[in-house]
Amino acid sequence: MGTRLRNLRNKLKSTKLSDRKKLSRRLRLTNELILLIQKYYEMAVRRNNSKSVDEMSKSIWAIYFHKLSTDAKPQHGLCPTGSESWCGFNKSIVSGEKYIP
Numbered sequence: 001m002g003t004r005l006r007n008l009r010n011k012l013k014s015t016k017l018s019d020r021k022k023l024s025r026r027l028r029l030t031n032e033l034i035l036l037i038q039k040y041y042e043m044a045v046r047r048n049n050s051k052s053v054d055e056m057s058k059s060i061w062a063i064y065f066h067k068l069s070t071d072a073k074p075q076h077g078l079c080p081t082g083s084e085s086w087c088g089f090n091k092s093i094v095s096g097e098k099y100i101p
Contacts, residue, residue, distance in 0.1 A: 002038040005029065037067065043086075062087075071101070 009029045016022055044059035062078035066087060069075040079087035083094045092099035 001041045002034050005034045005037065006031075009034070033067075037063065040066075040086075 013022065021028070040063040041060060044063055045056060048056040048059050058078060062080070065075040065077070066079050069089070074089060076087055076089045079085065079090050081087075081090045081094070083091060085091045085094075088101065089099050
């Protein structure tokens with residue numbers, strides 16, 4: 001996963017996106033973000049290795065939408081719920097506290 005993301009970033013390094021900013025800019029597809037996505041992807045695979053492929057796929061898509069989520073448009077519908085969730089947004093709903101990213 002990390003290698004593919006780094007290759008994608010290097011391939012599109014000079015390409016400008018719709019907001020006229022480059023993909024490799026700050027707060028975009030940085031090395032730190034790639035490592036974080038890679039870690040979450042690994043966790044999703046390891047936690048669901050004894051379950052169905054559909055459950056594993058759902059966990060991977062949850063990571064994708066979780067990282068796309070913003071304050072204006074939260075996308076945590078696929079994230080696990082409950083007080084033990086890795087998703088801070090869903091965890092804050094259960095605890096009743098305000099979510100601070």
